Amino acid sequence: MAASFWESTQRRFWIFSKEQLAELREKLEDDEHNLVQMFPLPEWRHLSIYFNQQMNRLGKRLSMRQQAIATAQLYIKRFYTKVEIRRTNPYLVIATALYLACKMEECPQHIRLVVTEARSLWPDLLSVDVSRLGECEFFLISEMNSQLIIHQPYRTLASLQADFSLSQDEVNLSWSVINDHYMTDLPLLYPPHIIALTAILLSLVLRVTPSAGNPGANMAAASAALAHVQAGRGLASGQTTPGGAPDKDKRQEDRVGKVQRFAAFLAESNVDIEAMVDCTQELISFYECHEQYNDKATRDQINRFVKARGLDKA
Amino acid sequence: MSLTNPPSGASAPSGARTQGLKRSVQAAFDDPNDRGIGKGYQTKVRIIDKYKIIGFISSGTYGRVYKAIGRQGQTGEFAIKKFKPDKEGEQIQYTGISQSAVREMALCSELSNPNVIRLVEIILEDKCIFMVFEYAEHDLLQIIHHHTQNPRHHIPPATVKSIMFQLLNGCQYLHANWVLHRDLKPANIMVTSTGQVKIGDLGLARLFHKPLHSLYSGDKVVVTIWYRAPELLLGSRHYTPAIDMWAIGCIFAELLSLRPIFKGEEAKMDSKKTVPFQRNQMQKIVDIMGLPTKERWPYLTSMHEYSALGTLQAPMMAHHHHGGGGHHRNSHAAATAASTSHLEKWYYSTIGAHSSTSAPSSSTSLASLGAEGYKLLAGLLEYDPEKRLTAQQALQHPFFSTGDKVSNNCFEGLKTSYPQRRVSQDDNDIRTSSLPGTKRSGLPDDSLVRPVKRVKEG
Structure with a gap:
C-alpha cells in the first residue's frame, strides 16, 4: 500500500x-x-x-x-x-x-x-x-x-541518516548516487531501501579514500566491503576494513569506524546483500558507461526517428 | 476486444457510433500503434464491451455513478464512476486530468482492506475516466434516512457498534498507510448487502507522509462543513489524521440521533477568494461542546481565527444557568460555564437514558450503549486534535469490548432489511451522457440540501 x-x-x-x-x-x-x-x-x-x-x-x-x-x-x-x-x-x-x-x-x-x-x-x-x-x-x-x-530511496536515506550518523557530505553524496541510479535499470530491479543502503555504503567508502580519483576503484572497495559482510554474516563482524590501510587522520578513523558500524548493521540485518553487491556493480558499470556517453550522437539518433517519422508534428 | 461489439461503427446508426466511425476512419490513416503522439489514444478495454450498465445511481460535481454487471463472466455487481470530461463547446477535449482524479486513481489502486471500497479497474476511454468499484447496496446516509421514516425509529445498538467498528477499522488502515480521507460523511460510507462497511469516495484523500508542500497549500477547504473539525474551522494549517476522527465522531452522533449533530450553514467564499470564518458552523459546535479553552487545547491561541472565537455566543444552556439579562458578576464562573461541554447531556437524552447511572437496559435500546458510548463519543469530539482519539485508540476502546461481541456484519440479527439503492433507468448510456457543470474545485460539493442531489428519480 x-x-x-x-x-x-x-x-x-x-x-x-x-x-x-x-x-x-x-x-x-x-x-x-x-x-x-x-x-x-x-x-x-x-x-x-x-x-x-x-x-x-x-x-x-x-x-x-x-x-x-x-x-x-x-x-x-x-x-x-x-x-x-x-x-x-x-x-x-x-x-x-x-x-x-x-x-x-x-x-x-x-x-x-x-x-x-x-x-x-x-x-x-x-x-x-x-x-x-x-x-x-x-x-x-x-x-x-x-x-x-x-516509493523512492530518498525517504529511506532521510530516515537512516541519523542511525548511521551520516555527515552532511555523506548525505549529499548518497543523494547524488540515488539521483544517478535513475539513469540505470536499478529502479526496476530493486526495492528503494536496497538502493538507499547501497548509496550510503558508497558515500562512506568514497569518503574513506578521497585520494583515489578513480570511482571504479572505490566501487571495488565497496564490493569488497559487501563481500566481507556476506562471508561474515552470522559471525562476529567488524573485521571489515575496506579502502586500504587505516589512516592516522582522526576523521579518517571516524569514517572507517562508520563503515564498520554500517557493515555490522548489514551483517546483523536481513538485508539482501547479494542485491547490494549487484547494485554496486551496476553503478560501477554505469559510471564507466557514462565515460563513453556521447551527447551529440545520442541526441542525433533520437531526433532522427522523431523527425523521420513525423512524431514531432501533431 | 469483443466479438459482440465490432470496433468499427459500420453497423451502428446512433450518433455515438457515428463519432466512433469518424475516429476509426481517421485511425486508418495513421499508424495505430504510435503512442502519445496525437494520433488518437485508443483504449485496450472498452467499458461497454466489458460491462452492462443497468442504471444510473447518482451524480456529483466529479461526474456520474452507474450500476453495472459484468458481460464477461465477472461475478457481482459494480459501481462505475465516470469522471466528467471537460468540454469546449460541444467538443470534449483532453485538458489534463484533475489532481483529485489522479489522487483517487493512484490511491485506490494501492488500497486493499475489507473496510475500504475495492477498486476493480480503471478504464481510460474516449477522453473519459471510468473507475470500476465493487457495488455497495447501501450507504450510511440512506440507512440513517430510512430510520427517520414512518415512524422514526433508532438504529439498533448492535448495528451502530458494528458500523463504528468497521468504519474505524477502515480509517485505521488508511491512516496507517498515511492516507487522509478528508471527506468522511454518511454519504461516503458504503454498506454492502452483507453488512460490510466500506469507506468510499477518496476524491479528496491524499498522502500526508512528508509532503513536498504543507497540506494546507493545496486545497484550502476540505471536509463537508457539518463534519469539519474545529481546527480546520479555526484556520489550522497543520492538520492531521485527527480531522478524519472528528468526522467519525460526528457520524457516530448522527447514527444515534439520526440528524447531523452540528448542522451549520456554510459561509460562502467571497469575491476575493478568501476563506471566510465559518461562524455559524463553529457556533453549532460551541452550542453543544462549550467554548474551547487554551487550558484544554494549548495550541488554540495560535489558530489563525482565534480572535473570531470571542465573537461567538456561549452555549445556550450556559445562558440559562446565568440568566439572560444583566452582566455577569463573576466572570470566572461565567467563563467556566461558557466552556462547559453539554455533550454528556446531549448523549444521554439522545439514547433515552437519564444519566450514566441508569440501570442497564434491554439490548435493543440505545441506552444499552451506556457510559462507554459517551466516552468514545467524547474522545472523538475532543477539541484538541492532539488529544483526540486516534483510529487505533478508538478501536481499542472499551465501548467495543463491553456488551455483545461486535459483528463484522452490521445487519446481523436485524429482522428488517433496508431498501435497495434506487437506480434510475432514464440514463443508461454511460458513453454519451454527461451533465453540464464544473469539475470539482477546492470546495466541498455538499450543501444543505444534500439528499436531493443523490438520487435522481426514474
Whole structure:
C-alpha cells in the first residue's frame, strides 16, 4: 500500500528480474523489427542519460523538486517497458511524465505552463498543445495501470541518516548516487531501501579514500566491503576494513569506524546483500558507461526517428 | 476486444457510433500503434464491451455513478464512476486530468482492506475516466434516512457498534498507510448487502507522509462543513489524521440521533477568494461542546481565527444557568460555564437514558450503549486534535469490548432489511451522457440540501 513498500503495486508489478526486463525489451524490439532496423539507437543507459538531462532542463524551468523529477523518471522507465520508444516522441513523453509526477507529488503545475515551457525548450522537436499533452497523459496512465505511487530511496536515506550518523557530505553524496541510479535499470530491479543502503555504503567508502580519483576503484572497495559482510554474516563482524590501510587522520578513523558500524548493521540485518553487491556493480558499470556517453550522437539518433517519422508534428 | 461489439461503427446508426466511425476512419490513416503522439489514444478495454450498465445511481460535481454487471463472466455487481470530461463547446477535449482524479486513481489502486471500497479497474476511454468499484447496496446516509421514516425509529445498538467498528477499522488502515480521507460523511460510507462497511469516495484523500508542500497549500477547504473539525474551522494549517476522527465522531452522533449533530450553514467564499470564518458552523459546535479553552487545547491561541472565537455566543444552556439579562458578576464562573461541554447531556437524552447511572437496559435500546458510548463519543469530539482519539485508540476502546461481541456484519440479527439503492433507468448510456457543470474545485460539493442531489428519480 501507499506506506508499505511490501504491499505496494511497485513491489508487486514493477520490480523485475534482469531476465524479465531483457525479455520485455526484446519483445518490444521484435514486434517493431523494421523500425528498429531503420532507426538504430544507443544503449539504454545512454538514452537514460540523455532523457535525464532533458528532464532536468524542463524540470528546472518548472522549478520542480528532485523528488518529483525522480518520480517522472520512473514513469518513463515503466512506460518504455511496455511501449517501443520509436513509436513515441520522447520529448512529449518526458513533458507528460513531469506534468503527471507534479500532480502525484502534490506540487501541481498548470498544464498550460508545462506546454509553454516544453515548446520553448524543444521548438523543432515537439509541437505540443494542451490536448496533445492531455492525451499522452492517458497513454502514460493506461500503460502504468494507474499505478502512480512511487516509493523512492530518498525517504529511506532521510530516515537512516541519523542511525548511521551520516555527515552532511555523506548525505549529499548518497543523494547524488540515488539521483544517478535513475539513469540505470536499478529502479526496476530493486526495492528503494536496497538502493538507499547501497548509496550510503558508497558515500562512506568514497569518503574513506578521497585520494583515489578513480570511482571504479572505490566501487571495488565497496564490493569488497559487501563481500566481507556476506562471508561474515552470522559471525562476529567488524573485521571489515575496506579502502586500504587505516589512516592516522582522526576523521579518517571516524569514517572507517562508520563503515564498520554500517557493515555490522548489514551483517546483523536481513538485508539482501547479494542485491547490494549487484547494485554496486551496476553503478560501477554505469559510471564507466557514462565515460563513453556521447551527447551529440545520442541526441542525433533520437531526433532522427522523431523527425523521420513525423512524431514531432501533431 | 469483443466479438459482440465490432470496433468499427459500420453497423451502428446512433450518433455515438457515428463519432466512433469518424475516429476509426481517421485511425486508418495513421499508424495505430504510435503512442502519445496525437494520433488518437485508443483504449485496450472498452467499458461497454466489458460491462452492462443497468442504471444510473447518482451524480456529483466529479461526474456520474452507474450500476453495472459484468458481460464477461465477472461475478457481482459494480459501481462505475465516470469522471466528467471537460468540454469546449460541444467538443470534449483532453485538458489534463484533475489532481483529485489522479489522487483517487493512484490511491485506490494501492488500497486493499475489507473496510475500504475495492477498486476493480480503471478504464481510460474516449477522453473519459471510468473507475470500476465493487457495488455497495447501501450507504450510511440512506440507512440513517430510512430510520427517520414512518415512524422514526433508532438504529439498533448492535448495528451502530458494528458500523463504528468497521468504519474505524477502515480509517485505521488508511491512516496507517498515511492516507487522509478528508471527506468522511454518511454519504461516503458504503454498506454492502452483507453488512460490510466500506469507506468510499477518496476524491479528496491524499498522502500526508512528508509532503513536498504543507497540506494546507493545496486545497484550502476540505471536509463537508457539518463534519469539519474545529481546527480546520479555526484556520489550522497543520492538520492531521485527527480531522478524519472528528468526522467519525460526528457520524457516530448522527447514527444515534439520526440528524447531523452540528448542522451549520456554510459561509460562502467571497469575491476575493478568501476563506471566510465559518461562524455559524463553529457556533453549532460551541452550542453543544462549550467554548474551547487554551487550558484544554494549548495550541488554540495560535489558530489563525482565534480572535473570531470571542465573537461567538456561549452555549445556550450556559445562558440559562446565568440568566439572560444583566452582566455577569463573576466572570470566572461565567467563563467556566461558557466552556462547559453539554455533550454528556446531549448523549444521554439522545439514547433515552437519564444519566450514566441508569440501570442497564434491554439490548435493543440505545441506552444499552451506556457510559462507554459517551466516552468514545467524547474522545472523538475532543477539541484538541492532539488529544483526540486516534483510529487505533478508538478501536481499542472499551465501548467495543463491553456488551455483545461486535459483528463484522452490521445487519446481523436485524429482522428488517433496508431498501435497495434506487437506480434510475432514464440514463443508461454511460458513453454519451454527461451533465453540464464544473469539475470539482477546492470546495466541498455538499450543501444543505444534500439528499436531493443523490438520487435522481426514474
